Amino acid sequence: MSDRPADWTKGAEAIVYQTCGACGAVQYFARSFCAACGAPDPAPKCASGSGTVYATSLVCRAATPEMRAHVPYNMVLVDAVEGFRMMAHGDSDLAIGDKVTASYRPFAGRLVPYFERVK
Amino acid sequence: MSFITGVGLTSYGKHEGSSSLDLMSKAAELAVADAGLKRSEIDGILCGYSTVSPHIMLATVFAEHFGIQPSYAHAVQVGGATGLAMTMLAHHLVDAGAAKHVLVVGGEHRLTGQSRDASIQALAQVGHPEYEVTLGPTIPAYYGLVASRYMHEYGVTQEDLAEFAVLMRAHALTHPGAQFHEPITVADVMASKPVAMPLKLLDCCPVSDGGAAFVVSREKTSATGIRIRGCAQAHTHQHITAAPPLSELGAEIAIAKAKAAAGITISDVRYAAVYDSFTITLAMLLEDLGLAGRGEAAARVRAGHFGRDGAMPLNTHGGLLSYGHCGVGGAMAHLVETHLQMTERAGSRQVRDASVALLHGDGGVLSSHVSMFLERVR
Numbered sequence: 342m343s344d345r346p347a348d349w350t351k352g353a354e355a356i357v358y359q360t361c362g363a364c365g366a367v368q369y370f371a372r373s374f375c376a377a378c379g380a381p382d383p384a385p386k387c388a389s390g391s392g393t394v395y396a397t398s399l400v401c402r403a404a405t406p407e408m409r410a411h412v413p414y415n416m417v418l419v420d421a422v423e424g425f426r427m428m429a430h431g432d433s434d435l436a437i438g439d440k441v442t443a444s445y446r447p448f449a450g451r452l453v454p455y456f457e458r459v460k
Numbered sequence: 461m462s463f464i465t466g467v468g469l470t471s472y473g474k475h476e477g478s479s480s481l482d483l484m485s486k487a488a489e490l491a492v493a494d495a496g497l498k499r500s501e502i503d504g505i506l507c508g509y510s511t512v513s514p515h516i517m518l519a520t521v522f523a524e525h526f527g528i529q530p531s532y533a534h535a536v537q538v539g540g541a542t543g544l545a546m547t548m549l550a551h552h553l554v555d556a557g558a559a560k561h562v563l564v565v566g567g568e569h570r571l572t573g574q575s576r577d578a579s580i581q582a583l584a585q586v587g588h589p590e591y592e593v594t595l596g597p598t599i600p601a602y603y604g605l606v607a608s609r610y611m612h613e614y615g616v617t618q619e620d621l622a623e624f625a626v627l628m629r630a631h632a633l634t635h636p637g638a639q640f641h642e643p644i645t646v647a648d649v650m651a652s653k654p655v656a657m658p659l660k661l662l663d664c665c666p667v668s669d670g671g672a673a674f675v676v677s678r679e680k681t682s683a684t685g686i687r688i689r690g691c692a693q694a695h696t697h698q699h700i701t702a703a704p705p706l707s708e709l710g711a712e713i714a715i716a717k718a719k720a721a722a723g724i725t726i727s728d729v730r731y732a733a734v735y736d737s738f739t740i741t742l743a744m745l746l747e748d749l750g751l752a753g754r755g756e757a758a759a760r761v762r763a764g765h766f767g768r769d770g771a772m773p774l775n776t777h778g779g780l781l782s783y784g785h786c787g788v789g790g791a792m793a794h795l796v797e798t799h800l801q802m803t804e805r806a807g808s809r810q811v812r813d814a815s816v817a818l819l820h821g822d823g824g825v826l827s828s829h830v831s832m833f834l835e836r837v838r
Binding site: 350369370395396397398399400401402403404405406408411413414416417418426427428429430437448449451453 | 577580581584588590591592593594595596597598600601604605606607608609612653654655656657658659699700701702
């Protein structure tokens with residue numbers, strides 16, 4: 342896992358996922374094996390940032406005091422075109438089914454993926 | 461065979477100055493006495509966890525504190541499903557002969573033992589530490605995401621969800637131990653402070669202090685026995701990001717296996733005790749369990765179906781939403797109330813017929829499920 346490319350969880354402007362060479366499964370949470378078939382070393386890939394909104398929740402009560410400055414912030418689950426689902430932030434007016442694309446914004450001292458509707 | 465032979469429950473709300481062990485002990489004392497047993501007859505202990513006072517060996521800490529030396533003891537952690545998961549394990553333990561009387565106990569001073577911020581932060585950790593928690597979700601946000609999707613797929617409205625909060629509050633008004641005693645309306649729920657939309661403050665259960673306990677035994681200890689007829693679990697994921705589609709969640713899997721284990725159908729059920737951390741949780745689980753059609757649970761609430769005098773009385777103590785939620789003990793109160801109903805000791809809350817009951821617990825974000833059927837035998 343030492344060769345895992347940097348993604349937003351490590352402060353880089355990227356969304357990384359893995360595909361299994363053995364069974365073809367796609368997974369978002371990085372592991373040293375495929376959770377579907379157990380084969381080792383699924384290949385890391387950079388996602389395009391394109392997807393569709395699966396669910397939204399506008400958070401009005403922050404999780405921690407340092408996140409309070411950002412309230413309200415919209416949490417979204419996005420189905421990436423590459424076939425995995427991810428949690429991120431997004432515009433407050435996003436609706437389920439919207440086609441979206443990712444950028445990155447600061448949030449409580451980190452960089453997080455932020456989705457906006459495709460114009 | 462196994463029977464729930466005794467139950468104990470404290471009031472929920474503020475217990476200023478009480479520790480988690482104090483609340484566990486209080487409930488345990490009541491449960492052992494209710495079973496007509498002496499402490500020395502308890503040979504097994506299962507306990508949950510305390511987020512305020514975590515310990516790597518809580519069951520033995522409790523056993524020493526309570527003053528018993530069991531031959532079987534450990535803690536169990538399945539989030540909100542812990543109470544029913546412990547009951548299922550106790551059922552198998554006594555059935556296998558590993559113990560005769562297992563004390564199942566949960567309690568926590570979650571309200572007065574820490575700040576609200578600390579509670580919210582502790583609970584949000586059920587999320588993925590890298591891919592979710594860094595984004596600032598709260599437990600209401602995880603369920604808010606689920607709610608948005610469920611409402612989208614099945615045409616459920618915020619007003620529909622509010623009905624469940626109103627029902628649970630109406631039930632809590634009749635229980636002196638409940639945390640809340642002021643009636644609420646759908647308009648009150650709609651006007652309450654937004655927390656994680658579409659969930660507002662009154663769509664969410666409170667944080668409480670409290671304790672609950674029961675004894676699971678090989679043989680009944682009184683003329684009326686409350687038998688565990690069958691139970692089952694399902695665990696499809698931990699994190700909401702990795703959850704299966706709504707139509708393939710664990711509640712449907714667990715209930716199907718529990719029905720097969722118990723040889724019971726939903727039409728046999730007379731009383732329901734269903735996990736209700738949020739209004740959406742209750743709405744979804746009722747529909748997943750087959751206690752209402754898809755998108756139809758709210759209409760059944762409006763028609764009085766789930767009221768004390770309805771065809772399927774539900775959480776007559778007020779549930780997590782209005783009796784209160786002290787962690788592991790929270791959903792154990794559902795079983796205590798079910799036991800009181802089945803043994804016809806629920807006083808002014810007594811329903812006509814609680815001879816067969818269905819209980820369902822949910823842990824995480826619809827991650828872990830336990831379904832259980834109880835029946836009264838004489």
